[in-house]
Amino acid sequence: DVIDAGGQVLLPGFVDLHTHLREPGREDTETIDSGSAAAALGGYTAVFAMANTDPVADNAVIVEHVWRRGQEAGLVDVHPVGAVTVGLKGEKLAELGTMANSQARVKVFSDDGLCVADPLLMRRALEYSTALDVVIAQHAEEPRLTVGAQAHEGERAARLGYTGWPAAAEESIVARDCLLALHANARLHVCHVSTSGTADVLAWAKDRGTKVSAEVTPHHLLLTDERLATYDPVNKVNPPLRTESDAAKLRNALAEGVIDCVATDHAPHAVQDKDTEWTAARPGMLGLQTALSIVTETMVRTGLLDWRGVARVMSERPAEIGNLADHGRPIEVGEPANLALVDPDAEWTVRGAELASIAANTPYEGMRLPGVVTATLLRGRITARDGKIC
Ligand code: NCD
Ligand code: ZN
Ligand code: ZN
Ligand code: ZN
Numbered sequence: 001d002v003i004d005a006g007g008q009v010l011l012p013g014f015v016d017l018h019t020h021l022r023e024p025g026r027e028d029t030e031t032i033d034s035g036s037a038a039a040a041l042g043g044y045t046a047v048f049a050m051a052n053t054d055p056v057a058d059n060a061v062i063v064e065h066v067w068r069r070g071q072e073a074g075l076v077d078v079h080p081v082g083a084v085t086v087g088l089k090g091e092k093l094a095e096l097g098t099m100a101n102s103q104a105r106v107k108v109f110s111d112d113g114l115c116v117a118d119p120l121l122m123r124r125a126l127e128y129s130t131a132l133d134v135v136i137a138q139h140a141e142e143p144r145l146t147v148g149a150q151a152h153e154g155e156r157a158a159r160l161g162y163t164g165w166p167a168a169a170e171e172s173i174v175a176r177d178c179l180l181a182l183h184a185n186a187r188l189h190v191c192h193v194s195t196s197g198t199a200d201v202l203a204w205a206k207d208r209g210t211k212v213s214a215e216v217t218p219h220h221l222l223l224t225d226e227r228l229a230t231y232d233p234v235n236k237v238n239p240p241l242r243t244e245s246d247a248a249k250l251r252n253a254l255a256e257g258v259i260d261c262v263a264t265d266h267a268p269h270a271v272q273d274k275d276t277e278w279t280a281a282r283p284g285m286l287g288l289q290t291a292l293s294i295v296t297e298t299m300v301r302t303g304l305l306d307w308r309g310v311a312r313v314m315s316e317r318p319a320e321i322g323n324l325a326d327h328g329r330p331i332e333v334g335e336p337a338n339l340a341l342v343d344p345d346a347e348w349t350v351r352g353a354e355l356a357s358i359a360a361n362t363p364y365e366g367m368r369l370p371g372v373v374t375a376t377l378l379r380g381r382i383t384a385r386d387g388k389i390c
Contacts, residue, residue, distance in 0.1 A: 001382065003341065003374075003375055003382075003385070005341055007343070007345070008341050008342060008343050008344070008374060009307045009341070009342045009343075009344050010339060010340075010341055010342075011043070011307065011310065011311045011314070011315060011339065011340045011341075011342060012311055012315040012316065012319075012327065012328050012329060012330065012331075012337075012338060012339060012340070013043065013044060013045025013046070013315060013327060013337075013338035013339050013340050013376060013377065013378065014042065014043045014044040014045065014046075014291070014292070014314040014315050014318075014340055015044065015045070015046045015047075015314070015315050015318035015319045015322065015324060015327050015328055016039065016044050016046070016047040016048060016263055016264050016266070016288065016291075016318065017048045017108065017137070017189070017191075017215055017261065017263040017318045017321060017322055018048060018050060018137075018191060018192065018215060018217075018263035018264060018265045018266070019035065019039065019047040019048060019049055019050060019264060019265075019266045019288065020049075020050045020052065020265075020266055020267045020268065020284070021035040021036075021047075021049045021050075021053075021066070021078070022035070022053065022268055023035075023053065023066070023069065024053050024054060024055065024062070024065070024066075025053045025054025025055070026053075026054065026268075026270075027358075028270055028358065029268040029269055029270050029357075029358055029359040030268040030357055030358050030359060031358065032049070032066065032069040032070055032072075032073050032078060033073045034356055034357055034358050035047070035049075035266070035268075035288070035357065036070065036073040036074075036075040036076045036078065037073075037075055037356035037384075037389050038266070038286075038288040038289050038355060038356040038357045039075065039076040039288050040075040040076050040376050040378070040383040040384040040389060041288075041289050041356055041373065041376070041384045041387065041389065042288040042289040042290070042291055042292060042373060042376075043291075043292050043314075043340030043342065043373040043376050044076055044288060044340075044376070045076055045077065045327055045338035045339075045340070045376065045377075045378050045383075046076060046077040046078075046079060046319070046322075046324055046327045046338070047076055047077070047078055047079070047288075048079045048080075048081050048108055048322055049066055049070070049078050049079065049080050049081060050081050050110060050112055051080070051081045051082055051083040051088070051109075051110055051112050052083075052088060052112040053066075056083050056086075056087055056088050057080055057081065057082055057083055058082065058083035058085070058086050058087060058088070058094040059094065059095065059098070059099065060095075060098045060099055060102040060104070062080075063080040063082055063099050063102055063104040063106050064102050064103050064104050066078060066080040066104065067079070067080050067103060067104035067105075068103075075378065075383045075384075075389065076378060076383065077324075077326075077327070077378070079104075079105075079106075079107065079108070079322065079324070080104050080106055081106070081108045081109065081110045081112075081137065082094060082096060082099040082100075082106040082108070082109045082110075083109065083110065083111070083112060084096070084109045084110060084111045084116055084125050084136060085111065085116065085121070088111070088112055090111065090116055090117055090118065090121065091118075091121075093121065093124060093125060093128065094109075096109055096125075096128055096129065096132055096134065097128075097132055100132045100134050106134065107134050107135065107322055107323040107324075108134065108135050108137050108189070108321075108322055108323075109125070109129065109134060109135070109136055109137065110136070110137040110138075110139065110191070111136075111137075111138060111139055112139060116136075116138065117142065117143050117144070119176065119180065122136075122138075122176075122177060122180055123180050123183070123184060126177075126180055126181055126184040126186035126188065127184045127186065129186050129187065130184060130185060130186040130187070133323075134323075135187045135188070135189050135213075135321065135322075135323070136186070136187075136188055136189065137189040137190075137191050138173070138174070138177050138188060138189070138190055138191060139191045139192070139238075140170045140173050140174050140177070140190055140191060140192075140193075140198070140239075141169060141170065141173070141238060141239060142168075142169040142170070142172055142173040145165075145166060145168060145169035145172070146165050146169050148163045149163050149164060149165030149169070149240075150162050150163050150165065150236065150240070150278060150279060151163070151164065151165060151225065151228055151236075151240050151241075152164070152165060152167075152225045152228075152240040152241060152242045152243065153165055153166040153167070154225065154243060156225045156226070156228055156229075156243075157225065157228060160228050160229065160231075162228060162278070165239065165240050167195040167196075167197050167198075167242070167246075168197075170193075170194060170195055170197075170198050170239055171195060171197040171198050171201055174190055174193075174198050174201050174202070175201045175205075177190075178201065178202070178204075178205035178210050178212050179205075179210075181205075181210055181211060181212055182205070182208065182209065182210040182211075185211070186211065187211045187212075187213070188210070188211065188212045188213075189212070189213045189214070189215070189321055190202065190212065190213070190214040190215070191215060191263070191265070192215060192216065192217050192220065192238075192239055192263070192265050193214050193215065193216050193220070193250065193253075193259055194216075194220050194239040194240070194241075194242050194246065194250070195239075195242055195246050196242075196245060196246045196249035196250070198214075199249050199250060199252075199253040199258055199259065202214050202253070202258050202259065203253075203258045206258065213260040213261070213317070213321045214258075214259045214260055214261075215259065215260065215261050215262065215263035215318070216250050216253070216254055216259045216261075216262060216263075217262070217263060217264060217265045217287065218262060218264065218287055218290065218291045218294035218295060218298075219237065219241065219265075219285060219287070219294070219363060220239075220241065220242065220246075220247065220250055221247060221250055221251055221254070221262075221294060221295070221298040221299070222247065222294050222297065222298050223235070223241045223247070223363060224241055224242065224243055224244045224246075224247050225240070225241050225242060225243055226244070227241055227363070228241075231278055233274050233275070233276065233277075233278050233281030234274060234285065234361055234362070234363050234365070235285075235363055236278060236281050236282075236283050236284075237265075237267070237283050237284055237285055238283040238284065251298055251299060251302070251304055252304070254299065254304070254305075254313060255299065255304040255305055255309070260313070260317040260318075260321065261312075261313045261314070261317040261318045261321065262291060262295055262313050262314055262318075263318065264287030264288055264291050265284070265285075265287060266286055266287040266288045266357075267283070267284025267285055267286070267287070267361075268284075268286060268357050268358065268359030268361065269281075269282045269284055269359055269361050270359060271359075271360075274361045284361070285361055285362065285363050286352070286355060286357055286359060286360070286361055286362045288357070289355050289356065289357075290350060290362065290364050290369065291314070292314070292340075292342060292371050292373055293348070293369035293370060293371040293372075294364075294369070295310060295313070295314065295371070296310075296342075296344065296369070296370045296371030297369060297370055297371070299313075300344070300371070301370060307344070315327065315328040315340075316328040316329070326338065326379075336379040336380030336381075337377060337379070337380055338377065338378055338379060339375075339376070339377040340373055340375075340376050340377075341373070341374050341375040341376075341377075342371060342372065342373055342374065343371070343372045343374050344370070344371060345370070346370070346371070346372040346374075347368050347369060347370050347372070348368070348369060348372055349366065349367070349368050349369075350362055350364040350365060350366065350367050350369060351365070351366070352365050356389070374386055
């Protein structure tokens with residue numbers, strides 16, 4: 001089987017630290033099979049499956065189940081993320097050690113949107129994580145500042161009648177957790193950074209020697225609160241789309257390494273949960289099959305990153321943060337490789353109904369985007385080629 005790679009870019013297979021696969025619990029929106037297909041088509045060879053499933057992935061039985069289903073799907077390595085707390089309620093620490101030592105070998109634990117609001121609980125989680133050599137991924141949404149919030153708090157939201165979600169809700173908790181991580185000498189990973197101020201906090205914390213890493217989503221690099229004018233809930237997401245100056249700052253922070261990597265926060269939702277009024281709609285958007293194109297558009301075409309840099313933010317850094325030894329590396333002779341082949345000049349038109357996910361909630365519907373993943377290889381085996389699963 002010969003692949004003609006003329007004019008294309010060969011990259012290490014992408015690693016997504018933040019994917020919602022919805023199984024178990026919401027198989028009407030995504031399954032480990034359908035999500036794995038979307039990942040392979042998007043150039044991914046490993047994804048971290050978020051813990052906010054139903055039941056929540058807060059014990060060894062669930063994380064082993066998710067891990068095994070990923071193996072059965074066989075298209076991408078599915079690494080389950082464990083919940084930091086029992087039931088995501090944020091009151092009691094889950095048995096992180098049991099999950100870390102299970103067959104699933106959980107390496108990342110997350111509060112998944114509900115936030116470890118209690119500073120003592122966060123301190124204990126960070127101390128525990130150091131002993132286990134795992135990382136805590138903080139969603140950085142201070143719940144006491146985000147009650148009823150639906151949109152970036154600012155001039156636009158006020159004018160259009162949305163309840164505001166201030167930048168300080170994110171920045172204050174990231175600052176707190178950076179200080180706690182430094183105090184506990186623990187690693188901290190910050191999920192979906194969305195504000196310019198958070199980039200400043202990260203730069204400051206890294207400068208002081210904090211072991212903190214951070215991710216930004218493709219949608220926060222490209223989209224802004226300009227989208228609020230449509231009142232279309234496809235644009236509703238946690239954290240909210242911010243201003244153009246926030247997005248510009250995030251692009252620069254990613255180029256400079258203040259933000260380490262891109263993560264999709266791929267969040268499938270059913271039609272009835274999105275095609276409703278804004279306040280009732282669920283937050284989140286699809287991301288696995290469009291990530292490379294949005295990075296091409298916002299980072300490569302703007303000259304902020306070359307393809308070496310894309311390999312760093314899409315593959316190498318996320319593999320390091322998630323502790324995956326077999327991903328995010330250049331090919332070694334004789335080793336079955338994890339690879340993504342990309343045509344940088346080709347373009348495609350996004351159609352939600354044609355994406356491999358069961359859900360179709362893409363904010364890029366009808367958009368023409370640059371950068372096409374033409375082949376993905378998992379340990380030397382072709383998993384996707386020319387837009388089809390192999
Ligand atoms: C996520 C989801 O739908 O599970 N939604 C979102 O808007 N990002 C949860 C999350 O990551 O906060
Ligand atoms: Zn792997
Ligand atoms: Zn979140
Ligand atoms: Zn998420």
